[in-house]
Amino acid sequence: MSITPLTAQPVATEFHWLNYLTDAAIVHLDGEVFACNESGRSFLSDPQVKSKLRTVSDVSNQLFVSDQGLPWMVESKWLEQHQSWLTQLRPALEPNFGQLLLENPRPILVHDNFKPLFANQAYVDLFQLSSIKQLLKMDSIRPLIGEEHWPAALSNYQQLMSDGYLVSEPVSVSWSCMGNKLQTRIHDFVVDWFGRRVLCTTIHDVGRDQNTIGRYRDMAFTDPLTRLGNRRRFDEQGASDLLHCLNRNRVATVVVIDIDRFKLVNQQYGRPVGDLVLQFLAKLLRGYAGEQALVTRMKQDEFALFFAAESAQAGLEWVNHLKQRIDSSPFMLPSGATIDIELSIGVSLWSGGDDHLSGMHERATQALVQASELGGNQIIAG
Numbered sequence: 001m002s003i004t005p006l007t008a009q010p011v012a013t014e015f016h017w018l019n020y021l022t023d024a025a026i027v028h029l030d031g032e033v034f035a036c037n038e039s040g041r042s043f044l045s046d047p048q049v050k051s052k053l054r055t056v057s058d059v060s061n062q063l064f065v066s067d068q069g070l071p072w073m074v075e076s077k078w079l080e081q082h083q084s085w086l087t088q089l090r091p092a093l094e095p096n097f098g099q100l101l102l103e104n105p106r107p108i109l110v111h112d113n114f115k116p117l118f119a120n121q122a123y124v125d126l127f128q129l130s131s132i133k134q135l136l137k138m139d140s141i142r143p144l145i146g147e148e149h150w151p152a153a154l155s156n157y158q159q160l161m162s163d164g165y166l167v168s169e170p171v172s173v174s175w176s177c178m179g180n181k182l183q184t185r186i187h188d189f190v191v192d193w194f195g196r197r198v199l200c201t202t203i204h205d206v207g208r209d210q211n212t213i214g215r216y217r218d219m220a221f222t223d224p225l226t227r228l229g230n231r232r233r234f235d236e237q238g239a240s241d242l243l244h245c246l247n248r249n250r251v252a253t254v255v256v257i258d259i260d261r262f263k264l265v266n267q268q269y270g271r272p273v274g275d276l277v278l279q280f281l282a283k284l285l286r287g288y289a290g291e292q293a294l295v296t297r298m299k300q301d302e303f304a305l306f307f308a309a310e311s312a313q314a315g316l317e318w319v320n321h322l323k324q325r326i327d328s329s330p331f332m333l334p335s336g337a338t339i340d341i342e343l344s345i346g347v348s349l350w351s352g353g354d355d356h357l358s359g360m361h362e363r364a365t366q367a368l369v370q371a372s373e374l375g376g377n378q379i380i381a382g
């Protein structure tokens with residue numbers, strides 16, 4: 001393959017890299033072509049390509065139909081160092097391209113004055129239509145847009161069509177359609193669709209992305225076995241709860257709990273039963289704490305709670321009652337036999353000054369170790 005210099009200017013020799021591009025490639029400015037690769041050369045006899053090159057004034061991505069009737073994707077980018085445009089053409093009907101559009105995860109619609117001409121499955125799914133065929137039968141997508149958004153959509157359409165091929169404007173809209181609310185970002189651009197100037201709309205379903213992020217965030221902060229928050233939740237939410245608590249002049253209290261001889265439960269009854277015991281205790285803790293305390297599983301058989309007490313004494317009483325509740329709630333095996341859950345508990349109260357959550361957690365853990373070393377089944381306040 002060789003480069004075809006189209007002017008006598010030496011600049012053409014700088015474009016040897018065009019040979020490495022698999023698409024047809026043309027370098028040009030204001031309709032003047034500097035160079036192209038072998039496959040790009042065949043396009044230059046097509047008057048449509050020439051007129052298209054003259055309209056390039058921004059990064060573009062459009063479809064056009066050549067004089068042989070074949071659709072092509074056109075992409076242009078500004079080459080800073082050469083002060084010229086590089087336009088690449090890729091056959092839109094190359095194997096799998098149509099499939100690619102159809103299966104693109106982002107909803108795509110092509111419409112002529114709101115009469116749908118093409119849509120992919122993602123578009124149909126977004127609007128909960130039964131099929132692409134059903135959509136293409138519609139005279140107008142106006143019902144999908146919704147009456148409150150119709151004036152904006154119409155004026156956007158008119159502006160795009162009058163501003164030419166290369167206008168592309170992201171619009172953030174909240175759609176209400178088929179009874180469900182959609183938070184979407186819309187990207188409209190004009191395309192040449194089999195000889196017609198029409199609009200192509202791609203939709204970014206922002207709401208779905210936010211849901212996904214929310215789901216991952218929940219997973220990152222949740223212990224999968226007990227569904228309690230994990231250590232990350234304790235550190236993050238505990239720190240903000242602590243601030244809130246201090247602002248209200250309450251006594252910040254951290255409680256660290258460890259099941260005594262939990263290893264034996266696993267050994268004696270098997271690990272699945274150990275799991276059930278952890279879930280059982282998690283449920284008891286959550287049930288007792290209600291909205292009053294943050295309850296988390298920190299690791300293994302260790303749990304941590306944070307809450308705001310009216311006073312130091314009230315805080316300690318709250319922990320005492322919690323232990324009594326658990327002492328009187330043995331875990332019951334399917335056989336009817338029971339396992340008594342004994343707990344070692346360490347408590348720390350905010351000590352004033354520059355005390356902080358990790359310091360409180362550290363002191364509560366030391367108190368817990370002490371409780372455990374003294375034989376367990378007791379509360380020590382550090």
Ligand SMILES: Nc1nc2c(ncn2[C@@H]2O[C@H](COP(=O)(O)OP(=O)(O)OP(=O)(O)O)[C@@H](O)[C@H]2O)c(=O)[nH]1
Nearest residue numbers: 258259260261262263264266271272274275300301
């Ligand atoms: N079933 C179950 N066991 C776990 C899980 N995570 C950790 N463990 C077990 O929990 C035990 C925790 O160890 P320790 O706290 O040292 O055991 P312990 O018998 O409670 O010791 P003391 O606290 O000193 O009474 C280990 O045997 C771990 O294998 C879990 O998700 N499920």
